[in-house]
Amino acid sequence: MSGMYGEIALELIKELDRHKGKLPPFQENELRQALDEMQILFEQNQRDVSMNIPGNPEFLAALHLRHAALERNKQCILAYLYTRLKVITDLRWDHGPVIPAEVRANMTEQEVQFFANYNKTLANYMGSLGENHGLDLTQDLKPPKTLMVEIRVLQDYGEFELEDGTSVLLKKDSVHFLPMSQCEALVQQKIVEVVQKQKSLHQK
Amino acid sequence: MAGQFERMDTENGTGGSASPDTFGRSDEEAEETVTMTPRELLTKLHTAWMNERLAPDLLPPQIEEIECMLELLRNMEVNTAKLEKKDIRLGVHKMEVDRIRYLISSYLRIRLAKIQEYCWDLQTKENTRNSQAPSLMSPEEQKFLKEYIENLESHLKNMGTQHMPRTMQALQPQTMSTSSNLDSFLFLRVSQDSSIIVDDADGREEEVSLEAGSQHIIRYRPVAKLVPSGSVDLV
């Protein structure tokens, strides 16, 4: 083993720090090495304890040091595993019940299992709401907005019928208020453009 | 059924009376009946949402109120469906339902996030709770917490502690557990005259009277109890 005690375990923590909130590939090797180091430290301590004449200060210091390293490794390993799980629970809220393939590739089998269990726990909870009618908490993440947008017509289109039965005449350069949901297709076809909203008054 | 909510003005016009709607909690005969208008209920949930959003700790659950409101929403959606598509009022009704559903979802989400974040601490509190004292969580939230912790601990054991030397295999959640930071400073508005003792960092204590209507910035700890009681609202 090279380097100082706890160095590899610290690498795990640094890895978390480099990818805050993200899920890089699981550091299987590093985890294994940190666990191996714990085993070695533990065995060394055991050997020393069995051979040691009680009270020898030299042995005592080494014992304490190794014990501290053991505790530190344990702490780092658990922090690594736990922090990844927190990111994984966030996945459920950001991406829904199916993990995107590129994220999935960085997860271990056990992490996928954790995700599946979390999914179930959350689904059970959400299903229980509203006297078991259920309420999907992964929806309505933002406050509802008035669903109208101001649009400017880019090319003559003619009559455009709205869901409510009324119609508007889309003439080049005219400006209208339309329900967001109904003019998305028009925007995509470049028949209209959304008039740029003024920047919000308070600087964010 | 928790209420008689029939105020939607459908084609045949059931509405019109100016008396406030009431609905009671009729689940348990022994329980006192809470009578509130939908508007009062909404105001209460709005306050609960804001407090939960801004408080560092988990506040007592308002699950009965949430359930009542969800039922109102269900009724409202049924009634709105009866309106003609061209009815001018449709958009307003939809917007109201969306706004309230957002309020409720956000409120419950914030609580779940706190339950996850402080899971071990909350579990300890729950396990050491006096059986007479109300829980900080609804029964369903308690179930969520239990399952969440089981899932978490089983992963940490399988991937971590199980492979450690035998004397180090205990999980010791307290080393990973975080708890709410009651020393954070926050803003509040006073709704009922109150008086609190504020201790500064040097240990000096000072009595501060909070007059209804005033606003303060203050450490959370001295006022924490006043939030669930409704004497102050976080803003």
Place this chain on the structure above:
Amino acid sequence: MSLTADELDFIAQEEEVEIMPKFDIPTMWLITGDVGPFEVGIPIKVPLWIALQLRGDNKCNIITPYWLTKSSMEKVKEFETKSPLFSKMPSRHYMSVAKLIFELCPEDVPEADDIKLLVKDVWNARMSKLQAAIALFIEKGASWAKVDNLTQMEMCAIRPFFPHSLEHLHRFRKTIQAARLHSAGNASLEVRRQLPK
């Protein structure tokens, strides 16, 4: 913990404004309470979210709130820049209300562009005052303060930084105090509790 701009807008939409209906609309039995009936040309007070919804459908015009006029905002600005104190704002959510109305229907507000600038000036004046107040607060080592006329968005603008630094200062002072007591051998309650009986 701070509120997002979306959340602030959401809250501000509970504020009431007056609208001028363009259509007759029967009473709506909302959870929020009865609203209406609406009659063409008769102003009526409704929560801002209803006003915006109806305005978006072009069923009404929004009547400019009395304070969202050039002369009114000029007065507010004058007071705000001259007085060392925070004035009580005409609306607890003046920033959001102004923003939402200007976003949807600037044409309903006469001299909208001038007013926009005035609102921004008022905001800036209040923010710089706030910064000075914070400096004083920290310097004095106060442990609480009254902030009566501060609006929610202003609180959010100094959150999370300000409350956060207060918290650190608090801990800092506590640590120093504990160390002082300890070195003086002057057992405080806290220290005494840790001593074996």
